Structures are given as structure tokens and as C-alpha cells.
Amino acid sequence: MTPWILGLTGGIGSGKSAVVEHFGRLGVHWVDADHAARWVVEPGRPALATIAARFGDQVLASDGSLDRAALRRLVFADPVQRQWLEQLLHPLIRQEVADKLAQAQSPYAIMVSPLLIESGQYRQATRVLVVDVPEALQLERASRRDGVTEEQIRSIIAAQARREERLRHADDVLVNDRDMSWLAAEVESLHRFYLTLRGGKA
Template identity: 70%
Template sequence: MKKPWILGLTGGIGSGKSAVAQGFIERGVHVVDADHAARWVVEPGRPALAKIAEHFGAGVLQTNGELDRAALRKLVFADPEQRRWLESLLHPLIGQEIVQVLARAESPYAILVSPLLVESGQRQMTQRVLVVDTPAELQIQRTITRDQSSEEQVRAIMQAQASREERLRHAHDVLVNDRDMAWLDAEVERLHNFYLTLRGGQP
């Protein structure tokens, strides 16, 4: 069997990546989510969690021994140095995890969904990049509604992610997600049919 080619799917926070990924899953495409891989590598009993607790102290753990993401997020977003330390620990582990899951794909192409596709170097694992693009104000609105976070928090996360321009520079395909779900689904259908015609991600 031919190995599937890999499509990178990215977009800023609140852009609708998950909704787009879900559309591809419903069409039988194997999807790997870097966020899920990132959660898995810090589960209790995995070496990364012990290193994080050792570095940041027990304050980043919940009483049940799981990672307290909110506490860790506060620490790393406030201090670029700490964020770099955490990324250098986790990115290689997340990368290994993603590679293993992608290797099990049986669809003609597989998708790696990652909010940090461009800035984490995960783009190197893909043959083509699809960016879900959304006007910044809409991104902020959606995220506040979804996560009950403050506008300030959302803007801080957007600052830490690649800029829109940077993401779009790497895009082969752009899906502007500023309409309703029916329209979005039709766009996914159109892209899916196009991707099925590609070999190795190229026309």
C-alpha cells in the first residue's frame, strides 16, 4: 500500500481548525491532532511530567497528580525563557508521538492538525499546508465565547502564535472561515476532492 502524503492543517486560536478537521474525519481521512499528542506526552507516569514538576515545582500539578495546565500556562506565558525550556522538552516528544500515529494512517492522505505547525518546525513533517484563516476580531470573539477567557488572555496567546502573515506565507491552500458551518463543510468537501487527486501533496 502506498504511504499517505501528509497535509498540515493550521490556523490561529479560534480560527475553526477543529471544525475543519472534523469535516475531514467525517470523510474518512486519518487526522492526528498535535494538541492531543501534547496532552498525551505529559500524562501521569510519562517522563515529561516528572521533568516539568521538577523544573516548575509541585504547583503545576493537580491533587490527582495530573498536570495543571492553567497553572503551567500562566508561568510560561509570563516568561519567554520558561516557555522555551518547556518547548525544548516537549517538541521532540510530541514529534515522535505524531510520527507514530501518522504511520498508522490508511487514508490516501493524512492530516496533522497543529496550531504551532509553522513555529514548532512540525511543518517539516508535511508535504502541503492548509491554513484556516479568520479575521482577528472574529478569532477573539469565538475564543472568549468558547473558553470563557478574557480578551487579554486571548491576545497574549495570539502574540505567542505565528502571525497571520507568517502562517499565510507557508500556505498552499487557505480556507477563510468567516461564514456558517454549511459553507465550511462545502469547502472541506471541495478541498477533500482536490486532495484525492494529488500525488505526494502536489498537483
């Protein structure tokens, strides 16, 4: 039977990675759209040449790979450039994710994406799980993890779907504001529930 697809999303610093890695330990196949976003711009892939042709060598690292931080600085400040980049990359990322999900052997498979709602990827999922976290905790976790300023984190939050918008699309919500053992128990509970579903529906 073809696995049904669970879309997993949450704002920056919400703990999506910790959640999906625990699902993975339970034997669930998962694909991260962020990883796919890196694969589609690897040296030798057409997208990298297209990006370099538009922005010049300033977006390339010395080894010829994409300097993601340089590109981020250029596009976050300019909605037109960000839109151009998204129109180039989103279809490629969607295809990459679909190819990887097609390899799943588990009863359901997870598509993780910070832009699940904004990019329309949620339409490829049968259910949506939102990892939610209070904004103060989100800022603290993300700035500690990425070593960037609160202002930069706020600009990323502003570019992502508003929390209310994410929650509106959610079938399931996991509030990740406690410790890792509590989180693991919550994931295991959701997993047991998901195994009872037929095609992602109760």
C-alpha cells in the same frame, strides 16, 4: 502507498477543530498535535516528572496530573521558561504525532497543529492548509469558547506565528468566516482536490 501528510494550522479560534473533524467524517486519518501534547505529559510519562521537578507541585492537579492552566500562567509570562518547555516537549510531541500518522490508511493524513509553523512541524508535511479568520472574529470565538478574557486571547495570539507568517507557508487557505454548512462544502471541495494529488502535489 504511504499517505502524504497535510499540515493544518490556524490561529486560536480559527475553527481548526471543526475543519479537521469534517475531514475525519470524510474518512481522512488525522492527528492533533494538541492531543499529542496532552498524551506526552500524562501521569507516568517521563515529561511530567521533568516538568514537576522544574516548577514544583504548583503545576500538578490534586490527582497528580498536569495543571495545564497553572503551567500556562507560568510560561506565557516568561519567554525563558516557555523556551525550556518547548525544547522538552516538541521532540516528544513530534514523535507521538509521527507514530499516530504512521497508522493512517487514507490516501492522505492530516497533522493538525496550532504551532505548525513556529515549531517547524510544517517541514514534516507535504502541503500546508491554513484556516484563516479575521482577528475580530478570532477574539470573539476564542473568548466565548474558552471563557477567558480578550487580553488572555491576545497574549496567546501574540505567542503564535503572525497571520502573515502562517499565510506565507500556506499552499491552501480556507477563510472560515461563514456558517458550518458553508465550511463543510469548502472542506469537501478541498478533499476532492486532495484525492487528485499524487504525493500532495498537483
